[in-house]
Each structure stands twice: as C-alpha cells, then as structure tokens.
Amino acid sequence: MNYLAIVGTNSDVSTNRMLLQFMQKHFSSEAKIDLYEIKDLPAFIEKEDIEDAEVDIPEKVKDLSDRIAEAHGVIIATPEYDHAIPAVLKSALEWISYTTQTLKDKPVLIVGASHGSLGSSRAQAHLKQILDSPELGARMMPSSEFLLGKSQSAFDTGGKLIDAAKVAELEEIFREFVLFTEITRELLSKRTLKRKTKKFSWQE
Numbered sequence: 001m002n003y004l005a006i007v008g009t010n011s012d013v014s015t016n017r018m019l020l021q022f023m024q025k026h027f028s029s030e031a032k033i034d035l036y037e038i039k040d041l042p043a044f045i046e047k048e049d050i051e052d053a054e055v056d057i058p059e060k061v062k063d064l065s066d067r068i069a070e071a072h073g074v075i076i077a078t079p080e081y082d083h084a085i086p087a088v089l090k091s092a093l094e095w096i097s098y099t100t101q102t103l104k105d106k107p108v109l110i111v112g113a114s115h116g117s118l119g120s121s122r123a124q125a126h127l128k129q130i131l132d133s134p135e136l137g138a139r140m141m142p143s144s145e146f147l148l149g150k151s152q153s154a155f156d157t158g159g160k161l162i163d164a165a166k167v168a169e170l171e172e173i174f175r176e177f178v179l180f181t182e183i184t185r186e187l188l189s190k191r192t193l194k195r196k197t198k199k200f201s202w203q204e
Contacts, residue, residue: 001178003032008078008089008127010039015113015151016077018142022161027174030043033075036067039115044094057099064092065100073107073181074138080114080123081136084181090130104137105188107181109173111146113154141180146173 005020017035024033041060057065068074078085096103110127112120124145129139147168148154154161161167 001033001072001181003033003073004067005033005035005075005077005093006089007035007037007039008076009086011079014079015115015148015154016079016111018095018155019111019113019148019151019157019161020075020077022155023170023174024157025159026167026170028132030175031178034067034071036064038064038088038092041088041092041095043126044091045099046098054076058095061095063097065096065102066113068096068106069100069104069183072185073109073177075109075111075177076127078110078112078120078127080112080118082143085123085130085147089127092138093130099135101135101137104129105184106138107177107184107192108138108140109144109177111139111148111173115150115152117149119146119149119151121145128168137197139184141177144173144176146170151170167182 005024007014007017007020009016020035022034024035027033039062042058076089078089081087093103108131110124110131112124114120116125124147128140130136131140148161148166154163154166156162161170
C-alpha cells in the first residue's frame with residue numbers, strides 16, 4: 001500500500017510530524033508512507049469576482065491533489081488549536097473541496113498528538129466532520145482514532161515512541177487501516193453508479 005501522510009500544521013517543530021515520521025519507519029515493511037508538508041500552500045481564497053469561470057489552480061494545490069489521487073489512502077496528523085484543527089489544514093482542505101475533490105471516496109486515517117493529556121481528541125472530531133462534507137466525502141475508518149497525549153515527552157532522542165502500549169495501539173489501528181483500504185477499494189471497484197467528474201469552476 002502507498003499512503004500520503006499529511007502533516008497538518010505549519011509549525012517547524014511538531015510532535016505530529018514526529019508521529020508520522022515514526023509511522024513511516026515503523027511500518028516500512030507493510031506500506032510506503034510519504035510525508036507531505038502543507039505549510040507552503042497558499043491560503044485559500046474563493047474568487048467570486050472573476051468574470052472568466054475557469055481559473056488556474058495553484059501549482060502547489062495541484063501537486064497535493066495529484067499526490068492524493070495517486071495514493072491508496074491518506075493519513076492526516078492534526079494538532080489541536082482551541083478545540084479545532086489548525087487554520088493551515090482547514091485551508092488545504094478547502095482547496096481540495098473547491099477544486100479537484102480528490103479526497104472523495106479516499107480511505108483516510110486520522111491521528112493526532114498534543115502537549116495536553118487528551119491527544120487532539122476535539123480536533124480529530126472536528127476533522128471528521130469536515131472530511132464528511134459533500135465536496136470532500138472521504139472514507140474514514142469507523143471507530144478508530146489514535147490520540148497521543150503529553151507528546152513532548154512521548155518520543156526518545158531517536159524519534160521512537162517510548163510507551164510500548166501506545167506502539168501496540170498504533171500497530172493495531174494501522175493494520176486495521178490497511179485492511180480497511182483493501183475493503184474500500186474492493187467495494188468501489190464493484191460500484192455500478194460511477195461518480196461524474198466535476199470540471200472545476202469558481203462559478204456554477
């Protein structure tokens with residue numbers, strides 16, 4: 001399996017990035033996980049005043065869309081800011097929603113790390129609501145979440161998760177996600193009603 005792992009923050013120092021880097025190494029024999037940074041994406045702005053209905057999508061947004069389309073599934077690691085996901089992650093998802101919509105039917109696993117004890121639980125709930133919106137329509141594995149609390153002390157100097165119980169929890173969730181990805185692909189291959197590709201336009 002090939003997965004795109006999105007670092008859901010623009011912070012240069014992030015335990016969410018460390019979590020994805022750990023997953024990339026720890027599961028290297030089971031899947032190929034490529035990390036993707038969204039901090040350089042332009043801020044989303046809907047261009048309602050453009051006379052020409054068709055406009056160019058920024059190159060960095062095209063790149064993200066292409067990477068999502070090529071992957072078998074997506075892993076998103078989100079911190080929690082004021083009970084919600086960071087603005088930079090919301091902006092990235094808005095670009096996908098308003099342009100290519102490449103997250104539709106894409107298997108998605110949400111993980112999160114936070115300095116507090118709750119491990120980004122509210123942000124993950126917020127992210128699930130967003131991904132379930134009609135223009136995103138991602139396929140999220142039900143009853144699954146990985147919450148890493150007190151993340152500043154969760155890794156050793158080599159970037160490995162210290163808590164063996166947390167490692168075992170992550171292993172179980174990830175292997176369930178691989179199976180979920182396989183089942184979702186099989187399900188979609190048997191769909192009789194094909195989704196129509198919507199040509200991107202800022203206007204109806």
